Amino acid sequence: MLEGKNNWKAWxxxxxxxxxxxxxxxxxxxxxxxxxFIRDYHPVSEVFRQNVxxxxxxxxxxxxxxxFITVFKxxxxxxxxxxxxxxxxxxxxxxxxxxxxxxxxxxxxxxxRGFFQTLFFLPYVTSAMAVAxxxxxxxxxxxxxxxxxxxxxxxxxxxxxxxxxxxxxxLDWMNYQESGKESWQAYICVxxxxxxxxxxxxxxxxxxVNLQTLLDLPIEYGDMYAYQTxxxxxxxxxxxxxxxxxELGYIDWVxxxxxxxxxxxxxxxxxxxxxxxFKILVFTGGLTSIDKQYYDAAKIDGxxxxxTFWRITVPMMxxxxxxxxxxxxxxxxxxxxxxxxxxxxxxxxxxxxxLMQTFVGLVYQYLNEGNELIHVGAAAAVILFTIILIITAxxxxxxxxxxxx
Amino acid sequence: xxxxxxxxxxxxxxxxxxxxxxxDNMNLTVPSGKLIxxxxxxxxxxxxxxxxxxxxxxxxHGQIFFGDDDVTQVPPEKRGIGLVxxxxxxxxxxxxxxxxxxxxxxxxxxxxxxxxxxxEMAKLVDIEPYLDRKPNELSGGQQQRVAIARALAKRPKVxxxxxxxxxxxxxxxxxxxxxxxxxQRETGITTIFVTHDxxxxxxxxxEIVVMRQGVIQEIDKPQNVYDNPINLFVAMFLGTPQINVFxxxxxxxxxxxxxxxxxxxxxxxxNVKSIEYNYEGGNxxxxxxxxxxxxxxxxxxxxxxxxxxxxxxxxxxKLAGNENSEIKQSKEEATKGIIKAKVDLVETIGRDTTLIxxxxxxxxxxxxxxxxxxxxxxxGDIVELSVKPHKMYVFNKEGDLI
Ligand SMILES: Nc1ncnc2c1ncn2[C@@H]1O[C@H](COP(=O)(O)OP(=O)(O)OP(=O)(O)O)[C@@H](O)[C@H]1O
Ligand SMILES: [Mg+2]
Numbered sequence: 001m002l003e004g005k006n007n008w009k010a011w012x013x014x015x016x017x018x019x020x021x022x023x024x025x026x027x028x029x030x031x032x033x034x035x036x037f038i039r040d041y042h043p044v045s046e047v048f049r050q051n052v053x054x055x056x057x058x059x060x061x062x063x064x065x066x067x068f069i070t071v072f073k074x075x076x077x078x079x080x081x082x083x084x085x086x087x088x089x090x091x092x093x094x095x096x097x098x099x100x101x102x103x104x105x106x107x108x109x110x111x112x113r114g115f116f117q118t119l120f121f122l123p124y125v126t127s128a129m130a131v132a133x134x135x136x137x138x139x140x141x142x143x144x145x146x147x148x149x150x151x152x153x154x155x156x157x158x159x160x161x162x163x164x165x166x167x168x169x170x171l172d173w174m175n176y177q178e179s180g181k182e183s184w185q186a187y188i189c190v191x192x193x194x195x196x197x198x199x200x201x202x203x204x205x206x207x208x209v210n211l212q213t214l215l216d217l218p219i220e221y222g223d224m225y226a227y228q229t230x231x232x233x234x235x236x237x238x239x240x241x242x243x244x245x246x247e248l249g250y251i252d253w254v255x256x257x258x259x260x261x262x263x264x265x266x267x268x269x270x271x272x273x274x275x276x277x278f279k280i281l282v283f284t285g286g287l288t289s290i291d292k293q294y295y296d297a298a299k300i301d302g303x304x305x306x307x308t309f310w311r312i313t314v315p316m317m318x319x320x321x322x323x324x325x326x327x328x329x330x331x332x333x334x335x336x337x338x339x340x341x342x343x344x345x346x347x348x349x350x351x352x353x354x355l356m357q358t359f360v361g362l363v364y365q366y367l368n369e370g371n372e373l374i375h376v377g378a379a380a381a382v383i384l385f386t387i388i389l390i391i392t393a394x395x396x397x398x399x400x401x402x403x404x405x
Numbered sequence: 406x407x408x409x410x411x412x413x414x415x416x417x418x419x420x421x422x423x424x425x426x427x428x429d430n431m432n433l434t435v436p437s438g439k440l441i442x443x444x445x446x447x448x449x450x451x452x453x454x455x456x457x458x459x460x461x462x463x464x465x466h467g468q469i470f471f472g473d474d475d476v477t478q479v480p481p482e483k484r485g486i487g488l489v490x491x492x493x494x495x496x497x498x499x500x501x502x503x504x505x506x507x508x509x510x511x512x513x514x515x516x517x518x519x520x521x522x523x524x525e526m527a528k529l530v531d532i533e534p535y536l537d538r539k540p541n542e543l544s545g546g547q548q549q550r551v552a553i554a555r556a557l558a559k560r561p562k563v564x565x566x567x568x569x570x571x572x573x574x575x576x577x578x579x580x581x582x583x584x585x586x587x588x589q590r591e592t593g594i595t596t597i598f599v600t601h602d603x604x605x606x607x608x609x610x611x612e613i614v615v616m617r618q619g620v621i622q623e624i625d626k627p628q629n630v631y632d633n634p635i636n637l638f639v640a641m642f643l644g645t646p647q648i649n650v651f652x653x654x655x656x657x658x659x660x661x662x663x664x665x666x667x668x669x670x671x672x673x674x675x676n677v678k679s680i681e682y683n684y685e686g687g688n689x690x691x692x693x694x695x696x697x698x699x700x701x702x703x704x705x706x707x708x709x710x711x712x713x714x715x716x717x718x719x720x721x722x723k724l725a726g727n728e729n730s731e732i733k734q735s736k737e738e739a740t741k742g743i744i745k746a747k748v749d750l751v752e753t754i755g756r757d758t759t760l761i762x763x764x765x766x767x768x769x770x771x772x773x774x775x776x777x778x779x780x781x782x783x784x785g786d787i788v789e790l791s792v793k794p795h796k797m798y799v800f801n802k803e804g805d806l807i
Contacts, residue, residue: 037426067671291492291494293490293491293492293494294494294496296456296461296488296490296494297488297490297494297496298507299460299461299481299482300460300481300482300486300488301482301507301508301511301559302481302482302508302511302512303507303508303511304511307511311496311499311507312496315496315498315499316497316498318468318498394498403496404497
């Protein structure tokens with residue numbers, strides 16, 4: 001009935017939505033693609049338009065790739081790419097798997113199911129900023145351990161389950177991977193007055209220094225006592241590089257001394273946790289719609305829980321899983337708010353702004369610099385669009401064979 | 406494998422604490438190698454019984470024995486059963502082959518042995534050409550057979566079928582039920598078949614268990630259940646067209662349909678008062694003498710009863726006359742159990758004709774009689790009916806056989 005002569009009615013009903021979408025979505029999208037290729041575009045003074053009007057003969061002279069080059073040359077471009085990709089490609093798969101497991105467990109319990117469902121759904125209805133602020137409190141590092149100041153909950157837990165050293169080493173490794181700088185480390189044992197105290201050669205009083213970068217010393221990793229002696233003799237060296245010493249025991253996750261490794265771990269944790277809620281909501285809905293008879297049949301055939309999950313639950317949920325995977329990937333590529341929430345608009349720990357830069361952050365950065373760089377922002381957005389397009393297409397292609405509609 | 410149910414009960418307690426007795430005090434022995442049908446209307450607890458035998462439901466009371474073993478607390482996978490679900494529950498994302506091999510893979514059977522078994526099963530249920538299709542690429546009947554193959558693949562000791570034919574069309578249903586019968590005979594596997602279709606139950610099973618609201622009504626061979634229904638419910642549940650039920654009166658071993666009795670006080674010569682009951686008939690009739698079984702006393706007082714007559718329990722003869730002729734029934738005829746009535750409608754299906762006849766004792770009420778099509782009876786004819794005695798059953802007000 002909507003076909004044929006009544007067609008105009010359908011268009012009429014769609015008109016409000018179409019007009020709004022046109023003004024606020026389609027036009028800006030097309031426009032940003034155009035702007036991205038325009039030299040020195042200035043939206044207010046309309047330099048570009050004047051140029052065109054005055055230089056008809058110049059033809060395509062306003063067309064340029066320069067904007068893209070500018071983006072690539074941004075000091076934090078590498079961070080933006082690295083962080084965005086890492087967040088998308090690590091946190092999304094983990095959170096999908098985690099959400100699926102939690103949903104299956106949720107469905108299988110009878111008592112308190114509603115309670116837990118609500119609990120898991122709470123992050124969804126909480127402001128991202130509020131969650132991020134809560135995270136900064138959780139991950140707080142309130143100074144040195146020797147001073148006996150109480151730590152943030154995460155650090156306290158890490159301390160009490162004895163993960164301090166392991167985590168610190170892992171972060172060192174991550175930072176090494178990230179910066180590519182050889183991080184020769186030596187552990188020395190110094191008490192607060194700068195004296196070596198062998199009795200206190202325990203976790204709590206260990207400090208470490210990246211000797212290569214600080215002291216430029218040709219020392220082998222693990223040659224501990226040599227440095228101890230060396231440093232003990234040179235209290236002034238220790239003091240002058242005091243800033244670079246940090247307590248092994250407590251990690252500064254989001255504070256001024258946070259490193260790339262610690263910061264990205266917090267961001268990943270945040271992304272996974274905050275995105276669980278919606279996924280669990282969708283998955284539990286999908287799970288309850290699977291006919292119970294399949295599980296009865298599997299039970300009678302003596303199928304193990306593990307096999308039931310992989311051979312029945314996952315294939316039956318596969319359309320939903322792929323849907324969630326793709327929408328979450330796209331969402332993750334647009335990561336921005338959470339970084340601002342965790343680190344402020346500097347997009348990084350206080351000491352090193354831009355360390356947690358993301359792609360959308362980059363776009364905003366150009367937009368925030370007044371009208372001068374709007375075209376560069378547009379170019380950054382086009383790059384992001386292309387990356388998302390490629391990743392989505394890849395995901396689609398990879399999952400196609402495994403999805404059972 | 407003989408299956409024995411002893412005092413089996415399943416009560417469901419709803420949120421508002423109301424109790425549903427889905428199965429109540431069920432005692433049943435399924436002989437080894439036999440096919441028995443659980444028959445009853447929707448909601449009478451057939452599936453619940455089946456699921457308890459399968460181990461998917463835990464009984465509220467009672468025990469289940471497989472042979473001499475009490476399996477009441479044994480988990481489903483250890484019971485050695487195959488279950489075919491009402492809507493098959495074939496895994497939609499797996500091919501027919503994968504569906505059939507699924508239970509075998511659970512047992513960690515070697516690959517080549519799995520392949521062998523799958524082929525064997527496919528041959529048994531005749532689905533070899535479809536092994537690499539997905540379930541949604543099969544017809545209902547084919548899916549049905551795949552489900553049976555999957556259930557049989559791990560060589561269960563007991564096969565449980567939950568209304569396996571309810572999703573099929575009439576022809577396929579007929580075909581598949583013969584197939585099930587054949588497979589059951591070939592494998593000799595003890596089978597319980599749940600259905601609400603009495604014809605299906607009658608045609609397929611060695612024994613029928615008729616259930617009603619969680620309680621077994623009658624257990625017997627199909628023909629025996631049909632011929633000797635223990636109560637009105639069983640009589641009405643078995644047979645198509647349904648048995649005709651008239652309300653009537655029983656007095657002094659005679660059954661009356663229509664009319665009523667008048668009480669009269671009489672005083673005999675010894676001045677003893679007694680009550681006499683006089684039948685006041687008109688167009689009414691009484692049918693026949695019935696033998697009251699030994700040990701039961703025929704009531705002195707006329708007793709309200711139900712008379713049930715199978716449609717094939719009538720002899721019908723066409724009488725001269727037309728639509729407008731008055732039906733005249735003499736008292737003499739009535740006492741011989743002869744009914745004259747007008748045929749309202751006729752349905753001829755091949756060799757039989759179903760007559761829909763207006764009940765002469767109750768206008769606008771109709772009953773059905775099946776007679777040979779050769780009689781050439783047409784709508785509007787007046788017919789003279791007599792009743793075959795063994796096709797008539799008399800039940801008391803509670804519906805129990807007298
Ligand atoms: N899980 C349950 N909780 C509560 N009541 C139930 C449950 N399962 C079944 N019942 C009730 O138990 C009774 C028997 O159900 P059952 O499924 O055994 O019927 P059935 O004979 O198989 O019927 P059908 O022919 O419609 O499949 C019904 O009244 C039903 O409402
Ligand atoms: Mg049922």
